[in-house]
Amino acid sequence: MNQLLSAVINGVATGVPLFLVASGFTLIYGVMGVLNFAHGAFFMFGAYCFAVMLAGQALSLPLFLLYALGAAAVIAVLGVLSERLVFARLYNSGHMINLLAAYALMLMLIGLSILIFGTTTYHVPRPSPFRGAVHIGTVPVPAYNLFVIAAGLVVAAGLWFLLNKSGLGMKIRAVAHDRTTARALGVRAPLVGMGVFALGCALAGLAGALDSPMISVAQGMDATFAIQFFVVVIIGGLGSTWGALFASLLVGLMESLLVYYAPAWSQYGMYILVVFVLLLRPQGLFVRGPAITHS
Amino acid sequence: MSDHVLALTGVNAWYGHAQALFGLDLTVDAGQIVALMGRNGAGKTTCLRSVMGIEARRSGSVQLAGQPIEGLGVEAIARRGVGWVPDDRRIFPTLTVRENLQLVRGIAKRQGRQPMSVAELVEVLPIMERLIDRKGHALSGGEQQAVTIARALVGRPQILLLDEPTEGLAPVIVQGLAQSIAALPERHGVSILLAEQNLSFVRDVAERVYVLDIGRLVFAGDTAEFMESPELQERYLAVARSSGTNHG
Amino acid sequence: MSIDSLETETAPAPARRDRVAWLARSGERFDVPVVLLLAGLVVAFFPTNLQFLATTMLIYGLLAMSANLIVGWLGTMTFGHAAFFGAGIYFVALMKDFHLNPLLLVVSAGLVGALFAAFFCVVTLRLSGIAFVMMTMVFGQVLYLLLFTIKALHGDDGIPGVLPGSLFGFNLLLPKYFWWYALAVVGVCLFVMRLINRSTFGYAVLASRDDPVRAAALGLPTRSIRTRVVVLAGFFAGVAGALFVQQQGIASSDTLYWLNSGNIVLMCLVGGRGHFFGPMVGAVVFVWLNTQLFQGINYANLFIGLIFLVIVLAWPDGLSGLPGKTRGLIRRLRAGKGGRP
Incomplete structure (x- = not known):
């Protein structure tokens, strides 16, 4: 029972970075109509940047956060560059072309990361206040996991406020619905697009930074993650942020529980889920209407 | 020459390889309501879109109050004071009417123009009063039309581009709309270029008429002149008449 | 019927015109054997290591052509094609101790690939578009993971020591014999693809790709068409896998890594998925780049x-598509600069 609680918390903590990446992806898709298949690579870059910035030191919490936001900012810039150089040309092409271009971009980012960061494994220490375990009742739980969950809540709330209660959020929603009309009202849609890309990629980069103490930052990490976030988005439904939240938690929990109960199958967790969803409700759990069937 | 709010000179427009407008010359003076008429496919919408900078590739000169705007992007043209009211209305469905207006208000303020308040808008379009907090998808056709016009007016544009505003509306609503629109230039100093097929609406509202036929200008003159010639109307508007009978 | 009969100064008389047409049509139908025969003769004079390389290119070419059934003919995307390739590879690897006839293994591997594709x-069956592409990726990844979960497949270590055996007395371990063997197998596969391409079924495939709604309205069974094409693709990929492991001698888990599936699609696109030999060209270019240019560069x-x-x-x-593009460019340059805006 105790270990179950620990596994659950672990699962939720695993789900948070997944959610950040998935929500960034969903934002970009909702506003720009672009399937940024390369989004997982931005996560990876964020983790690497953060690892290099820390250079193995255990920081105080404020510094840790500062560096994490710094890594996110770097990834935001990377995202805007990608948008300008690659995706801006493809706004009127079909989904398949976008997918291929994003895949190509991902390959480039993977190659770039090997060139810049090499093939060594980086270890990122947790920030000093959260290095130990916290006891919930009699159950020891890694303190960092709780921190990640809290950070996730804060970011999610901030995102909600931005999209629903701010002027910028209004413009973003307008451009998402009808880019041409928004422009005809004076909204600078290209700038909004760049901003959304920056925000979405920053989320991915932040996720990478926050997740780095919990995983080993090395080559090959992206492979799981690159597919993982996409699986999450498919399960939750393309275009739904709530879906992304629910699906991330679901996948995180699934994996964590499998590690506890059936370790040999822990990697299959998300695939089992996605197969179920694709067969029973191909448009995803939180989306109404038919799945995207055209190219 | 320079007190034209809008001046098109030699404008051609293409969709891909298909040419939709041929050497169009058109002017709207300050405070005027000018109608653009023609059958479906004649090029009315293309003309308005060419002014707005949407979609079609174009050549020729488009001037707003003497300043060329043909090379600018859509948002730049909108910010200079061109209001766009498309024929399919295009309300943002999940935003409330207030938010739809708020969107434009912020932009207008940054341009240094004092946006119209809700009260002023209600004065122009009384129906707005009860719609203000409704969500976009909860509006009927006539209500959407009113909101779209209001939204385009909020930023106090120099000229309003109206694309077939009466399409799909009940006659009684059309009458109300005619009154509101006819009063606009006087009350708020905005000029209007109106694409319309509804003859009586045009008669009630517009001072001058341009007629397009397959992308070419075939008539330019006062509304009265056009309204008094059933022969012109028949030739260019496909008004169905049996031979020998005059349906006025 | 000699080639000379094509060279006439004046317009050919009706009978001759018919013969010319027949020759042109047969030229199309038999382009595969002719091209491969020529290639075969050229490579036969290469040094051994280049023959090995050429064989690898040929095998990847078959793999790419099989993937193009999905990417080009069906017009959709697949990020899991390495799975069928791998099915063929591991099947033959697991059979290594039975010393079976290599051709028998090749055909069986094709059937295994087809079986996986059928599954x-x-x-x-009910999926299309992004959901379908997602599933191809999931399928490929799951099979990759299975290599590590199922003990008999040895995960990272792979299965070494796979010998191709001998055929008609020729020891296939020698690259020069293996080349002809692979050429023959690939040749037969391509020939079959060509026939299907030009058949009624082939046109039905194109129709359902270009306009699925209209095709369905015409009564074309689009689902069963897609199934048949994917099963065919799986078969040829399995054959390619068999040849691959027979040449390389070891089955390794890398081949099923998902980025490899992406590389296969890349070969189709680089070569041109709308042209019959396109993917083959793409495969040759890709293998050349990888072995000559990118050898030793980990990025x-x-x-x-x-x-x-x-x-x-x-x-x-x-x-x-380059020849067409160049022709178009030349035509536009000739038309002069004062053309349409």
């Missing part, structure tokens, strides 16, 4: 991605 089709993905990107953004027709 995949059953699962994805090669940067360049591969760049090439991919250029193709997607600027050259969607791939290399096979």
Whole structure:
């Protein structure tokens, strides 16, 4: 029972970075109509940047956060560059072309990361206040996991406020619905697009930074993650942020529980889920209407 | 020459390889309501879109109050004071009417123009009063039309581009709309270029008429002149008449 | 009937015109054997290591052509094609101790690939578009993971020591014999593909790709068409897998890594998925780049991605589209600069 609680918390903590990446992806898709298949690579870059910035030191919490936001900012810039150089040309092409271009971009980012960061494994220490375990009742739980969950809540709330209660959020929603009309009202849609890309990629980069103490930052990490976030988005439904939240938690929990109960199958967790969803409700759990069937 | 709010000179427009407008010359003076008429496919919408900078590739000169705007992007043209009211209305469905207006208000303020308040808008379009907090998808056709016009007016544009505003509306609503629109230039100093097929609406509202036929200008003159010639109307508007009978 | 009969100064008389037409049609139908025969003769004079390379290119060419059934003929995307390739590889590897006839193994491997493809089709029968592509990726990844979960497949270590055996007395371990063997197998496969391409079924496939709604309205069974094409693709990929492991001698888990599936698609696009031999050209280019240019560079993905990107953004027709593009460019230059705006 105790270990179950620990596994659950672990699962939720695993789900948070997944959610950040998935929500960034969903934002970009909702506003720009672009399937940024390369989004997982931005996560990876964020983790690497953060690892290099820390250079193995255990920081105080404020510094840790500062560096994490710094890594996110770097990834935001990377995202805007990608948008300008690659995706801006493809706004009127079909989904398949976008997918291929994003895949190509991902390959480039993977190659770039090997060139810049090499093939060594980086270890990122947790920030000093959260290095130990916290006891919930009699159950020891890694303190960092709780921190990640809290950070996730804060970011999610901030995102909600931005999209629903701010002027910028209004413009973003307008451009998402009808880019041409928004422009005809004076909204600078290209700038909004760049901003959304920056925000979405920053989320991915932040996720990478926050997740780095919990995983080993090395080559090959992206492979799981690159597919993982996409699986999450498919399960939750393309275009739904709530879906992304629910699906991330679901996948995180699934994996964590499998590690506890059936370790040999822990990697299959998300695939089992996605197969179920694709067969029973191909448009995803939180989306109404038919799945995207055209190219 | 320079007190034209809008001046098109030699404008051609293409969709891909298909040419939709041929050497169009058109002017709207300050405070005027000018109608653009023609059958479906004649090029009315293309003309308005060419002014707005949407979609079609174009050549020729488009001037707003003497300043060329043909090379600018859509948002730049909108910010200079061109209001766009498309024929399919295009309300943002999940935003409330207030938010739809708020969107434009912020932009207008940054341009240094004092946006119209809700009260002023209600004065122009009384129906707005009860719609203000409704969500976009909860509006009927006539209500959407009113909101779209209001939204385009909020930023106090120099000229309003109206694309077939009466399409799909009940006659009684059309009458109300005619009154509101006819009063606009006087009350708020905005000029209007109106694409319309509804003859009586045009008669009630517009001072001058341009007629397009397959992308070419075939008539330019006062509304009265056009309204008094059933022969012109028949030739260019496909008004169905049996031979020998005059349906006025 | 000699080639000389084609060279006439004046317009051919009706009977001759018919013969010319017949020759042109047979030329199309028999282009596969002719091209491969020529290639075969040329490579036969190469040194051994180049023959090995050429054989690898040929095998990847078959793999790419099989993937093009899905990417080009069906017009959709697949990020899991390495799975069928791997099915063929591991099947033959697992059979290594039985010393079976290599051709028998090749055909059986094809059937195994087809079986996996059939299973995949059953699962994805109601899916299309992004959901379908997602499933191809999931399928590929799951099979990759199974290599590590199922003990008999040895995960990272792979299965070494796979000998091709001998055929008609020729020891296939020698690259020069293996070349002809592979050429023959690939040749037969391509010939079959060519026939299908030109058949009624082939046109039905094109119709359902170009306009699925209209095709369905015409009564074309689009689902069963897709299934048949994917099963065929699985068969040929399995054959390619068999040849691959017979040449390389070891089955390794890398081949099923999902980025490899992406590389296969890249070969189709680089060569041109709208042209019959396109993927073959793409495979040759890709293998050449990988072995000659990118050998020893661990960040090669940067360049591969760049090439991919250029193709997607600027050259969607791939290399096979170049002749057409150049002709178009020349025509436009000749028409002069005062043309249409």
